[in-house]
Amino acid sequence: MxxxxxxxxxxxxxxxxxxxxxxxxxxxxxxxxxxxxxxxxxxxxxxxGQIEAKRRGGYQKPTIKNEHLGLIQSLVEGKNDLLLRELCDRYAEHTGISVSITTMHRVLEKLGLGCKKKVFTPASKTPQEYKS
The missing domain is CATH 1.10.10 (Arc Repressor Mutant, subunit A)
Incomplete structure (x- = not known):
């Protein structure tokens, strides 16, 4: 570095x-x-008049604080098929803090909550064979 x-x-x-x-x-x-x-x-x-080096990047305070993790967990448990964008919007309604989809995804991973929807796919239909 x-x-x-x-x-x-x-x-x-x-x-x-x-x-x-x-x-x-x-x-x-x-x-x-x-x-x-x-x-x-x-x-x-x-x-x-300064000769000091400019500050480099460093630690950033988390956007979603630890006390709000319970809120997110309750939002997901209340309706677990929310899209990440919808979850971000609901979080902003409750706290007044808007967060990105990426941030919300990271928090869900941290909490061990899945956000992937299960897709229903019907069994593939096989063509009927004509009897002679």
Whole structure:
């Protein structure tokens, strides 16, 4: 997994740039970083004076809280042939929180509830043989 460059390296690049120790390309070669890193760092420094790395993605709070799992379970037990979209709509009516179909599907899997409908298929008819 990629890691952000250290604050120390960022500071050295900025100090070298301010001391006019070379072009952006030369600084990139000197510090063994990409030219785009130097350009983006300088742009960020000029714009807001910050040289810290931007935040990376991380933990996201779950949309459906644990206290609402019982509600979902009761909705499914009340009418177990609901489509995922219908279940999302009913959840939104009760809680005021709209969730995606994918989120609802993951919660159902977590609860161990199946959402697959059983399809009735009649036995295949075989053609009648004509008696002679």
């Amino acid at each position: 990629p890691v952000s460059y250290s604050k120390d390296l960022r500071e050295r690049v900025i100090m070298a740039w301010e001391a006019k120790e070379g072009s952006q390309r030369q600084l990139a070669q000197r510090f063994k970083v990409s030219l785009s890193f130097v350009r983006n760092l300088l742009r960020q420094y000029r714009t807001n």
